[in-house]
Amino acid sequence: MRGEETRQTIVQKADEIFYRQGFEATSFADIADAVGISRGNFYHHFRTKDAILDAVIDMRREHTRSMLVEWEDSTTDPAERVNCFVRILITNQARIMLHGCPVGTLCTELAKLQHPALHRAKHIFALFGDWLERQFRALGHDEPEARDRALRVLAFSQGVATLAAAFRDETYVRREVDRMCDLIRQQAPL
Amino acid sequence: MRGEETRQTIVQKADEIFYRQGFEATSFADIADAVGISRGNFYHHFRTKDAILDAVIDMRREHTRSMLVEWEDSTTDPAERVNCFVRILITNQARIMLHGCPVGTLCTELAKLQHPALHRAKHIFALFGDWLERQFRALGHDEPEARDRALRVLAFSQGVATLAAAFRDETYVRREVDRMCDLIRQQAPL
């Protein structure tokens, strides 16, 4: 396997395992085993655990950016775009019920660890927040109101994801998502 | 120090450290140091890390139960009781901005670790949920609606706590809490 290829495989596997079992609970050995390389080779690509985390966060940011562009391209209706965001709770429901929201749970863990990468991780939240705010602006909401609505949709997704991971009730998630999509379509108060 | 006294000190310190840095990131040495005893003595009281976790969860459940009774005794107005719950986001704001919600973050971490204690931890959520549901029933809401409102208030608290820990914006928390309290007082849709 070429060097760059191995590096990217490491980042992808680390991304997956960090999400599934958490950053702190994941060891170099876990990632090396998943990639199928020795620990020694592993350190050739990443010198510290924090370096892998940085690479994983970069990858997630890129993934988020391209997902937002996709949603923007999929429809010209801003309300429908917001609903694309809300519906990832359904799209990724199985994984969210097992491991929570990838962004929220990482930020929470890094906050507890007082890890410096928290600032980079929460930027993913900011990407979603700013994008949602732009959609609500396009729907005619003014400056403070558009921001409030954006943060409320974000908080909704985090709250539902947390309860989904705790209770593992499939119908609960679907019910709340459907209702939120209706509220957004009708431009009702959130 | 007598035996029972030491045991209780261990549980209290473990509770605090688990909240601050997470369960997985906390070692026996961390707790023993905080209590001021040797690791050897520590094992006399708790044989495994899981045993401490069980004791911590029991303590939190008891604490939750007595807090709910206090709120119930503090006023006869069910709407005001619900607002007592919502306002813990303000009461514990400083700590929530640093470490998130104690219940939500523990459940999320245990879910990721596939830890059997998740079932016991999520029971704390259930205590809050059932109590909130009873308050909404007392406010005249029927069976499915009262449950929905209870879960929505729970999800609200989890969503705001998660964003608070990520963004650490003090005014955001206060604004959302004030608004939610108003909605509950006015019996508006949540």
Next chain:
DNA sequence: GTCTATAGATTGATAGAC
């Protein structure tokens, strides 16, 4: 009930052969 000493496994990380 508390301590010291210590076991055995695993951690993050390095050195050097190929």
Next chain:
DNA sequence: GTCTATCAATCTATAGAC
């Protein structure tokens, strides 16, 4: 670029003196 061998530190956990 990949491996094996190895490091010191830390982990959970135990044994036994006091």
